[in-house]
Amino acid sequence: MDLIIEGIKKAFWLLVSFDPEVLGITFLSLKVSGTATLISLFIGISVGASVALTRFPGRRIVVSLINTGMALPPVVVGLFVTISLWRNGPLGFMGILYTPLAMIVAQAVIATPIVTGITLAAVQQLPAKLRLQILALGATRLQMLWILIKEAKLSLLAAVMAGFGGVISEVGASIMVGGNIKGYSRVLTTATVMETGRGNFDVAIALSIILLLLAYLINLVLTQVQQRERRR
Amino acid sequence: MNTSPSPVFEARDLQVVRGGSLILNVPSLVVSEGEILVLIGPNGAGKSTLLQTLSALAKPSRGEILFRGQKIGADIPVLQYRRRLAMVLQEPLLFDTTVYNNVASGLKIRGMKRDEIEPIVARALERFGIAHLRDRSARTLSGGEARRASIARAFATNPEVLLMDEPFSALDPIMRETLIEDLEHVLRETRTTTIFVTHDRMEALRLATRLGVMNTGEILQTGSSDEVMNRPVNEFVASLVGVETILQGKVIRKNSRTFFASVSGQEVQAIGAVGLGEQVSLCIRPENVTLSAIASGNLTSVTDTFPGTVEKITPVGHYRKVQLNCGFPLVAYVTNHSFSDLSLREGTEVLASFDEMAIHVIRKGPPVDP
Numbered sequence: 001m002d003l004i005i006e007g008i009k010k011a012f013w014l015l016v017s018f019d020p021e022v023l024g025i026t027f028l029s030l031k032v033s034g035t036a037t038l039i040s041l042f043i044g045i046s047v048g049a050s051v052a053l054t055r056f057p058g059r060r061i062v063v064s065l066i067n068t069g070m071a072l073p074p075v076v077v078g079l080f081v082t083i084s085l086w087r088n089g090p091l092g093f094m095g096i097l098y099t100p101l102a103m104i105v106a107q108a109v110i111a112t113p114i115v116t117g118i119t120l121a122a123v124q125q126l127p128a129k130l131r132l133q134i135l136a137l138g139a140t141r142l143q144m145l146w147i148l149i150k151e152a153k154l155s156l157l158a159a160v161m162a163g164f165g166g167v168i169s170e171v172g173a174s175i176m177v178g179g180n181i182k183g184y185s186r187v188l189t190t191a192t193v194m195e196t197g198r199g200n201f202d203v204a205i206a207l208s209i210i211l212l213l214l215a216y217l218i219n220l221v222l223t224q225v226q227q228r229e230r231r232r
Numbered sequence: 233m234n235t236s237p238s239p240v241f242e243a244r245d246l247q248v249v250r251g252g253s254l255i256l257n258v259p260s261l262v263v264s265e266g267e268i269l270v271l272i273g274p275n276g277a278g279k280s281t282l283l284q285t286l287s288a289l290a291k292p293s294r295g296e297i298l299f300r301g302q303k304i305g306a307d308i309p310v311l312q313y314r315r316r317l318a319m320v321l322q323e324p325l326l327f328d329t330t331v332y333n334n335v336a337s338g339l340k341i342r343g344m345k346r347d348e349i350e351p352i353v354a355r356a357l358e359r360f361g362i363a364h365l366r367d368r369s370a371r372t373l374s375g376g377e378a379r380r381a382s383i384a385r386a387f388a389t390n391p392e393v394l395l396m397d398e399p400f401s402a403l404d405p406i407m408r409e410t411l412i413e414d415l416e417h418v419l420r421e422t423r424t425t426t427i428f429v430t431h432d433r434m435e436a437l438r439l440a441t442r443l444g445v446m447n448t449g450e451i452l453q454t455g456s457s458d459e460v461m462n463r464p465v466n467e468f469v470a471s472l473v474g475v476e477t478i479l480q481g482k483v484i485r486k487n488s489r490t491f492f493a494s495v496s497g498q499e500v501q502a503i504g505a506v507g508l509g510e511q512v513s514l515c516i517r518p519e520n521v522t523l524s525a526i527a528s529g530n531l532t533s534v535t536d537t538f539p540g541t542v543e544k545i546t547p548v549g550h551y552r553k554v555q556l557n558c559g560f561p562l563v564a565y566v567t568n569h570s571f572s573d574l575s576l577r578e579g580t581e582v583l584a585s586f587d588e589m590a591i592h593v594i595r596k597g598p599p600v601d602p
Binding site: 130138147150153 | 289
């Protein structure tokens, strides 16, 4: 019991003293996961909406692949991104393995199918005749796509939450492609794993609290937006 | 000098095939400036397909459509063409934003500036009585309000042609009535060329300057409401425009103007150029059938008078629909007043009469040897 109480005390102190190392780790987590989420939104929304709106042979297979991708295990992604970025791997020439950039790539790979899948479902759920109505209003195909995405915006906020939530809490891929290098590629989850392994439960607890708070705050903001939109 | 304006629409040899079956087959359709063509027909008649094809939202499998003499997709680009039309579908399909933004959406799509849009939208909202809903979310509107917003959105772009696909079918009768009234007013004022699709006969008669009847992908008849109502080309059109009685008969005697047809052993006198022995359908509208008491004696000068028994009485608004057995089935509409005067009930014996002029004759084939 002492262990937990001591841990919480230490954690609290680390938080209120704005410990520079903890702050650095927190900012890097936000930067890596935020950037990865943005990339996944860009790709996921375009691909998801396009697949939702077009009919082509093998579409069902594509949809089921996307849905499978939503449950992609981060360690599997970590493995394949590591192999790709390995010195003599296909993308080895880029020399980005064990950098935050590699972590962004891996996290974007994890979040993109999540955003794609949710977008696909959201756009598909819109009334079929809505597309006719938009075209009849004189819209170009691009304008139609944009209006449909706006119509699905409530569900797309869910995609943002799910995508960001998925990558900020992910550890396997980050450790594999980032290497958990102190002051360089260490993020909240990888640091928590390491400190727990070392028996530094106080630091691990502090990092976990920050992780939870971050996840909560970001979802709180998005939920506010979502619910305000719904009430309007 | 030819001063007649070129038609707004001219469809030639239009065919749409879906899943191997022909769902639209319109050899020719011309829509003139300022007319309100109402297409009436049952579900699956091809009405919506025709509208979507005319608005270039669906590609015809064959044929071409000219808009003011220009071929769509060739002489005039599809997008440019669509921006000269407006379409209102059965569902209001409003966007998840304010009523104002909804009504402005067509103008925004056309790239108009905010300050240009404002007065146009204000006018459209005013016109359809929803100015007070301007800042409301479209999601919170009632069915009637949403319909109004959707029609205002269509009118805001000042379309040359308005295409409406059963816009009022999901509304309750009172709301429908006021909306039709407002739409009628705006259409008369703007003289917008309109094609209006419905399966409601009263709605059709109310709005149409020309009526078209569709079934199984074909336009069976077009003409003035009066023409289609009173001179339907076939039994399907007759039943759709409210002819309740269609009798099958065979011409047994004729003179210069009138003929007698044998219908279930009775002789019905009608007018028309038919051949002896020819099979004919006799269409009689229920409002043209008069009932009188047997006791009053056969004082009527009307040519066709038959005794009959009341079989069923159904109230229909201000009327009673009375189904009779005169040796053949006959339907009459009786005002509530004469209904109580005649003290009609099931089983009552009455005299049913209708004028030979009120019978519309459909010839059913070549005469058979007498």
